[in-house]
Amino acid sequence: xxxxxxxxxxxxxxxxxxxxxxxxxxxxxxxxxxxxxxxxxxxxxxxxxxxxxxxxxxxxxxxxxxxxxxxxxxxxxxxxxxxxxxxxxxxxxxxxxxxxxxxxxxxxxxxxxxxxxxxxxxxxxxxxxxxxxxxxxxxxxxxxxxxxxxxxxxxxxxxxxxxxxxxxxxxxxxxxxxxxxxxxxxxxxxxxxxxxxxxx
Amino acid sequence: xxxxxxxxxxxxxxxxxxxxxxxxxxxxxxxxxxxxxxxxxxxxxxxxxxxxxxxxxxxxxxxxxxxxxxxxxxxxxxxxxxxxxxxxxxxxxxxxxxxxxxxxxxxxxxxxxxxxxxxxxxxxxxxxxxxxxxxxxxxxxxxxxxxxxxxxxxxxxxxxxxxxxxxxxxxxxxx
Numbered sequence: 001x002x003x004x005x006x007x008x009x010x011x012x013x014x015x016x017x018x019x020x021x022x023x024x025x026x027x028x029x030x031x032x033x034x035x036x037x038x039x040x041x042x043x044x045x046x047x048x049x050x051x052x053x054x055x056x057x058x059x060x061x062x063x064x065x066x067x068x069x070x071x072x073x074x075x076x077x078x079x080x081x082x083x084x085x086x087x088x089x090x091x092x093x094x095x096x097x098x099x100x101x102x103x104x105x106x107x108x109x110x111x112x113x114x115x116x117x118x119x120x121x122x123x124x125x126x127x128x129x130x131x132x133x134x135x136x137x138x139x140x141x142x143x144x145x146x147x148x149x150x151x152x153x154x155x156x157x158x159x160x161x162x163x164x165x166x167x168x169x170x171x172x173x174x175x176x177x178x179x180x181x182x183x184x185x186x187x188x189x190x191x192x193x194x195x196x197x198x199x200x
Numbered sequence: 201x202x203x204x205x206x207x208x209x210x211x212x213x214x215x216x217x218x219x220x221x222x223x224x225x226x227x228x229x230x231x232x233x234x235x236x237x238x239x240x241x242x243x244x245x246x247x248x249x250x251x252x253x254x255x256x257x258x259x260x261x262x263x264x265x266x267x268x269x270x271x272x273x274x275x276x277x278x279x280x281x282x283x284x285x286x287x288x289x290x291x292x293x294x295x296x297x298x299x300x301x302x303x304x305x306x307x308x309x310x311x312x313x314x315x316x317x318x319x320x321x322x323x324x325x326x327x328x329x330x331x332x333x334x335x336x337x338x339x340x341x342x343x344x345x346x347x348x349x350x351x352x353x354x355x356x357x358x359x360x361x362x363x364x365x366x367x368x369x370x371x372x373x374x375x
Contacts, residue, residue: 031263051266056289059259063289066263066271069224069247090252091259098249184292188266197268200356 010145014108014170018079019044020150021106021168028157029067029191033060033080035115036174037108041079043178048194051187052180058088061105065095068103071195075102075157082109082123082167089129092136095163099139104157104164110172118172133165142166209338209367210235213300216342217272220298220349223247224264224271226257232302232368233274254279255286258297265295270353272298277305277321277362278314287328287358296352299330299360300345308370318365325360336364 018040022030029049032038037060038052051067053060064078085107095103111124123129130141144150144166153166181187189199214236217225225240226249227233240248251257257273264271275283280301290297304311305318322332333348335341341363348359 053289055292056259056286058255059262059286059289062256062259063263063266066224066260066265067267068263069249069260070264070267070269088256088259091256093252094249094256094260098247185294188293188295191266192268195266195268200354 011110011169011171012145012147012150014040014110014173015043015175017108017147017150017168017170020147021077021079021154023154025049026158027074029071029074029076031060031064031067031076031078032180033057033078033084035081035084037079037081037084038180039175039178040108042180043175046180048190050180051191054182054184057084058091060084061088061091061095064103064105065091065098065100068100069098072100072102075104075160076100077157078103078105080105080107081114082107082111082129083113083121085129086122086127089132092133092138092165096133096137096139099163101162102160104153105133105166106153107165107167108170109167110170112172114172114174118174123167128167130165130167138163138165140164143169145169207338209335209341211239212342213345214239216345216349217298218243218246220346220353221270222272222298223269224249224261225274226251226260226271227274228254228257228276228279230274230276230302231371232276232363233300236274236300254282258283258286258289261297262289262293262295270296272300274300275302277301277303277318280321280324281317284324284328287330290358291329294356296356297330297358298349298352299358301360301362302368303362303365304371306364307366309365310370310373322362328358330358330360332360332362334362334364336367338367341367
């Protein structure tokens with residue numbers, strides 16, 4: 001495996017890709033991985049159906065998986081980054097065994113750890129996470145680098161067409177931070193209230 | 201300690217989880233949990249999720265609770281070490297987290313490589329804010345687990361019941 005950065009021929013700008021993915025979201029539930037994906041989702045519009053992670057790196061996929069298994073009629077989207085996905089990559093094997101039809105995992109892949117100074121990640125050194133997901137028997141995987149691919153993913157998520165995984169290749173840049181609420185209890189209660197559940 | 205060992209406490213673990221309204225059982229396999237795992241896998245009303253590593257279960261159960269359902273996490277003491285940073289998710293979200301931990305690395309342990317984590321298990325959980333109880337006698341398992349479930353599901357706490365190795369029976373290395 002090469003340790004040199006591999007620049008994909010074509011990449012998207014992260015904020016516009018996320019806006020397109022969350023367009024006309026209806027009953028979509030969204031979990032975001034810590035760092036930029038949380039900022040991107042918040043910048044696209046705060047929503048009671050969003051759950052933003054600020055830590056527990058590697059958990060975005062498993063949190064989305066749990067929601068998907070408890071709310072089988074709702075489409076669930078995990079929106080995370082390549083570094084966050086790598087830290088919890090075994091979860092793809094766990095998710096694939098159950099393969100909930102209503103779960104879509106979108107990895108914003110810039111090949112870098114954007115939050116800590118843009119160091120190259122494994123994805124930036126040649127690891128293709130969509131191929132990892134396919135090896136872990138995720139039934140539908142894509143490597144997206146244009147808006148048509150984003151729209152295909154969005155449509156598939158809303159159709160609850162089957163467990164789906166895509167890397168969305170984005171440029172390595174940090175747009176201005178848009179910070180979602182850090183009060184995890186408040187955001188949890190808001191999320192659950194949106195589904196009709198109360199507090200203890 | 202075989203899977204066919206149906207001493208009453210083994211089934212009591214699963215009964216207590218069911219009576220607490222648990223709909224999701226996430227686990228990394230362990231011989232001490234074999235009965236509960238088998239019962240969970242056979243139960244059509246419960247979603248059983250086998251994990252590649254224990255911290256996945258914390259995220260999964262956080263998600264299940266966000267989606268309105270209760271769950272429990274079964275693991276061996278070595279797996280507690282894998283959970284430490286991810287326990288921040290419970291602290292900050294405050295969702296009910298019920299863990300049942302089979303102990304290794306204590307009384308009569310043959311494999312010393314189990315001892316570092318086994319000896320640090322309960323303290324590590326406490327340092328991360330998890331309430332703990334130890335069951336060393338079969339008759340204590342069910343009441344401790346029911347009490348832990350009450351504090352988890354009625355109090356949004358992280359609660360762990362540790363099942364002592366002397367009660368479970370040490371692993372047989374030479375048969």
